[in-house]
Amino acid sequence: MSERLIDADGVRLCTESFGDRADPPVLLIMGTGASMLWWEEGFCRMLAEGGRFVIRYDHRDTGRSATYEPGRPGYTGADLVEDAVGVLDAYEIPAAHLVGVSAGGAFAQLVALNHADRVLSLTLISTSPAVPGDRELPPPAEEFMGCVSSARVDWSQAASVIDHLVDYARVLAGVRRAFDETATRDLVRRDVERANDFTALRNHDVLPDGEQSREPLSSISAPTLVIHGTADPMFPLGHGEALAREIPAARLLPVEDAGHGVDRADWKTIVHAILAQTRR
Structure with missing residues (x-):
């Protein structure tokens, strides 16, 4: 295991791999505003020990990847989708x-629509349909909207940013689970300290979509597993149910009382499901 800086179509991205290159490759795509550290090392090692070659990476403006002037990202959401393909290219993985997870699940859907030949399977966690459609989806929970609307953070002060991100993680964890503040605060602190420029995280909040696929989700041919917490406050379970309905032959795995993201309490369940999905 070691970090590796790659060139993805002229953009520097920081990546890290686990396991044997001879094993089936699994690319982990995190949501916006979060570096690859949110795919925690223990989780990655569990997948690698299950016989998978695992790659995680920092999005632009997170971790040690390329950063841009705060408020002027100079790239789009579509570019983040193409970055995932760029990581595969750098590792010479066909x-x-x-x-x-979250926006990373949307990026994975778009890769499957735009580059079907690069996708062996999809596992979509805590996410929502990435393309428009004739559907009614449940809104975020009140506690999530309250956290977003009332957020007060001084982006010039690391301590204020850490407090803000811990509070946000607490809300995402949902109301049905105990929140491990000590572990979360340690992860957030390491994330902020590791970042080239933690103030650049704000760029993900103002990112334009760019040119995205207009193909329906029914065009996705990759075998798809949808994993969704029953207490997700950002994307309630109906979002995962919509994905499972619209993507051909997709399977839905509800995780009881789980919130938004990959909680340590669910690692065994999620890893087992991913290993089974990637054997197909």
Whole structure:
């Protein structure tokens, strides 16, 4: 295991791999505003020990990847989708199993629509349909909207940013689970300290979509597993149910009382599901 800086179509991205290159490749795609550290090392090692070659990476403006002037990202959401393909290119991987959480799940859907030949399977966690459609989706929970609307953070002060991100993680964890503040604060602190410029995280909040696929989700041919917490406050369970309905032959795995993201309490369940999905 070691970090590796790659060139993805002229953009520097920081990546890290686990396991044997001879094993089936799994690319982990995190949501916006979060570096690859949120795919925690223990989780990555569990997948690697299950016989998978696992790659995680920092999005632009997170971790040690390229950073841009705060408020002027100079790239789009579509560019973040193409970055995932750029990581595969840098590792000389023709096709991989994609695992995405939150916005990373949306990016994985778009890779499957735009670059079907690069996707062996999809595992979509805590996410929502990435393309428009004739559907009614449940709104975020009140506690999530309250956290977003009332957030007060001084982006010039690391301590204020850490407090803000811990509070946000607490809300995402949902109301049905105990929140491990000590572990979360340690992860957030390491994330902020490791970043080239933690103030650049704000760029993900003002990112334009760019040119995205207009193909329906029914065009996705990759075998798809949808994993969704029953207490997700950002994307309630109906979002995962919509994905499972619209993507051909997709399977839905509800995780009881789980919130938004990959909680340590669910690692065994999620890893087992990913290993089974990537054997297909």
